[in-house]
Amino acid sequence: xxxxxxxxxxxxxxxxxxxxxxxxxxxxxxxxxxxxxxxxxxxxxxxxxxxxxxxxxxxxxxxxxxxxxxxxxxxxxxxxxxxxxxxxxxxxxxxxxxxxxxxxxxxxxxxxxxxxxxxxxx
Amino acid sequence: xxxxxxxxxxxxxxxxxxxxxxxxxxxxxxxxxxxxxxxxxxxxxxxxxxxxxxxxxxxxxxxxxxxxxxxxxxxxxxxxxxxxxxxxxxxxxxxxxxxxxxxxxxxxxxxxxxxxxxxxxx
Numbered sequence: 001x002x003x004x005x006x007x008x009x010x011x012x013x014x015x016x017x018x019x020x021x022x023x024x025x026x027x028x029x030x031x032x033x034x035x036x037x038x039x040x041x042x043x044x045x046x047x048x049x050x051x052x053x054x055x056x057x058x059x060x061x062x063x064x065x066x067x068x069x070x071x072x073x074x075x076x077x078x079x080x081x082x083x084x085x086x087x088x089x090x091x092x093x094x095x096x097x098x099x100x101x102x103x104x105x106x107x108x109x110x111x112x113x114x115x116x117x118x119x120x121x122x
Numbered sequence: 123x124x125x126x127x128x129x130x131x132x133x134x135x136x137x138x139x140x141x142x143x144x145x146x147x148x149x150x151x152x153x154x155x156x157x158x159x160x161x162x163x164x165x166x167x168x169x170x171x172x173x174x175x176x177x178x179x180x181x182x183x184x185x186x187x188x189x190x191x192x193x194x195x196x197x198x199x200x201x202x203x204x205x206x207x208x209x210x211x212x213x214x215x216x217x218x219x220x221x222x223x224x225x226x227x228x229x230x231x232x233x234x235x236x237x238x239x240x241x242x243x244x
Contacts, residue, residue, distance in 0.1 A: 003190075004199075005191050005193060005197050005198070005199050006197065006198050006199070007196060008176075008196050008197070008198065009196050024198075025154065025174065025198060025200050026172070026200065027173070027174040027200050027220050027221070028151070028152060028171060028222055029151070029170050030149065030150060030220070032174070032198070032220075034173070037185050039184075049150060050149045050150050052147065052149040054130075054156065056196070056244070069126075069127050069128075071127060071149075072152055074129060074130050074131050074178070075127050075129050075130070076127070076128050076130065076146075076147060076154070077126075077127050077128070077148050078147050078148065092196045098149050098152070098154075098220060099149070099150075101152055101169070102191065
């Protein structure tokens with residue numbers, strides 16, 4: 001998957017489900033994923049992994065225990081390892097993620113929205 | 123540098139020099155950098171590190187020994203470790219890079235365009 005050009009918006013447009021990230025590239029031990037989201041995911045943390053969110057379209061709020069950040073197109077934020085967070089989008093939002101190959105989607109929490117890496121690799 | 127929102131275009135706009143990447147975030151053992159480029163860098167390879175290019179504005183060609191790819195805004199490409207490549211932009215191009223903390227700017231080649239990581243951390 002790493003030897004061709006990836007158009008991030010087109011990759012998002014090809015996703016049929018919300019909250020189901022799809023791996024589009026790998027750089028070292030990190031996956032680049034795209035996702036379409038709306039509503040809220042779930043409060044969770046990744047004990048050992050940072051997670052980068054880059055908004056492509058729409059707006060994403062990332063609730064944190066001590067506040068929240070709000071990202072528009074072209075804006076990124078890294079949730080440090082161990083920090084509890086909850087992504088929320090009032091309207092549909094398209095985003096790219098960078099996180100380690102080992103990262104579980106919803107971190108330490110398993111919900112009906114949890115997706116296995118096999119599902120994300122499509 | 124990881125605890126605030128980064129606007130990638132604004133980070134590029136703040137760069138005064140071409141071909142001088144600036145670190146804007148860290149996710150795990152990878153740095154996210156921004157750069158403004160025009161002209162060509164230099165043929166080089168990173169023996170052990172993949173390098174991700176994401177174009178924000180303009181167009182970037184990445185010459186490879188067996189061809190080349192051309193990236194427009196919102197398009198990314200990963201140059202696998204060990205692959206010789208030469209980034210070329212006819213017009214000014216703004217881009218984001220993801221590469222390991224250990225990566226040297228121009229890989230196995232040192233030129234007047236090589237920037238130390240201290241310079242990139244600004």
